[in-house]
Amino acid sequence: MRAELLVHQLPLLCTLDPARDGALGELREASVGFSGGRVVYVGDAAHAPDADEIIDGQGAIGLPGLVDCHTHAAWAGSRADEFQQRLAGADYSAILEAGGGILSTVRATRAAGLDQLIALTRARVSGMRAHGVTTVEIKSGYGLDPTTERLLLMAAQSCNDLVTVVPTFLGAHTVPAEFRGDREAYLAQVLGPQLAACAPLAEAIDVYCDRGAFTLDEALAVLSAGRAHGLRLKAHAEQVTHTGIAGAAARMGALSVDHLEHIDGDGIESMAEHGTVAVMLPGAQLYLRDPAPPVESLREAGVPLAVASDLNPGTSPVHDLWTAATLACVCQRLTVTEAIAGITRVAARALGHLELGWLGPGSAADLVVVRPAPGEPTEVASLVQHLGGRRVEAVVRGGRRVV
Ligand SMILES: [Zn+2]
Known part of the structure; x- marks a missing residue:
């Protein structure tokens, strides 16, 4: 056997083998071979096949291509001013009521054309890929009308040559300014023309169920309508207040519910029972x-934990998934193993793409080669402990070197 590409002599390779749930599948002195866009060898470096092209893995750690399972990467405009207002003491709800927050991003996004949205989204996704991310979920949600929501999903799809894109329709992100007096009419637009325009471009539907966004009943109507269009289900859940959406979405078969700062015991029980992924957004x-979020209770109940950047222009301007992994450990007390699984195998599960986020026969041919900060041992704890300092040496996607 000869491989087209061989990542050779990695002192540590984490395969995230799904057969070993809860572990990283660590192999020492390992190599990974690729041919025809597939993984053809994972194992001992001493028995690796010859290859046309070799990436030297010495001193580095190999991981499956990272999966960012919750982003709002398609938008126009900036909220740097609002950041300064918040530092000066302004409250987010007050900013929102004054037409700021998501609504200011909606204005800027509607004013941008498709070309600009594509250029901005691609630039962000390229930056994410440079850090080792090979799959990105991208939500709409800054258009809030049928035309612009569709453009956002087109901008997301335009990144498919860079990474594997999972587009999600989020027309129910907030009620736009022109519908403030008539939220029922807006909901009807989401369930009707927006969903009809967007469902063909999306894999999943998401809803922001919280105070200041959509009620539990409204959110369930959105998810039911999405399911009727064949979309997978996700929800922004229990972030600001407890609404009950996490448990209700789990019982509807949602792939994931995300945020969960205020989830209660019933919600956790339903998630565990239905295998719903909890996406941490530190x-x-x-x-x-x-x-x-109550990580200890989620863990005890056996709820799978994923970690995502939540990249957005206001409340989580985080472009680097490694940063999210580190913050998940520091601010939410995930273990290093949970954080690494959370940005690979479990994140893929949150998207319903079980071929992603691990390495082995039948997996996607996506891999990142990363070197810990100078002087650190080649161990995953070093990668996660340091906020920066690591160096991504190579990214393989679809069996080809892309970084
Ligand atoms: Zn979000």
Whole structure:
């Protein structure tokens, strides 16, 4: 056997083998071979096949290509001013009521054309890929009308040559300014024309169920309508207040519910029973100075934990998934193993793409080669402990070197 590409002599390779749930599948002195866009060898470096192209893995750690399972990477405009207002003491709800927050991003996004949205989204996704991310979930949600929501999903899809994109329709992100007096009419637009325009471009539907966003009944109507269009289900859940959406979405078969700062015992029980993934978003928790989700209770119940950047222009301007992994450990007390599994195998599960986030026969041919900060041992704890300092040496996607 000869491989087209061989990542050779990695002192540590974490395969995230799904057969070894809860572990990283660590192999020492290992190599990974790729041919025809597939993984053809994972194992001992001494028995690795010859290859046309070799990436020297010495001194580095190999991991499956990282999966960022919750981002709002398609938007226009900036919220740097609002950041300064919040530092000066302004409250996010007051900013929102004054037309800021998500609504200011909606204005800027509607004013941008498709070309600009594509350029901005691609630039962000390229930056994410440079850190080792090979799959990105991208939500709409800054258009809030049928035309612009569709453009955002087109901008997301335009990144498919860079990474594997999972587009999610989030028309139920907030009620736009022009519908403030008539939220029922807006909901009807989401369930009707927006969903009809967006469902063909999306894999999943998401809803922001919280105070100041959508009620539990409204959110369940959104998820039911999405399911009727064949979309997978996700929810922004229990972030600001407890609404009950996490448990209700789990019982509807949602792939994941995300945030969960205020989830209760019933919600956790339902998630455990239905295998719903809890997506931790420590960037938003940090920027909003929110309390941590009840990680210990989620863990005890056996709920799978994923970690994502929640990249967005306001409440989580976090472009680097490694940062989210570190924050998940520091601010939410995930273990290093949970954080690494949370940005690979479990994140893929949160997207319903079980071929992603691990390495072995039948997996996607995506891999990142990363070197810990100078002087650190080649161990995953070093990668996660340091906020920065690591160096991504190579990214393989679809069996080809792309970084
Ligand atoms: Zn979000």
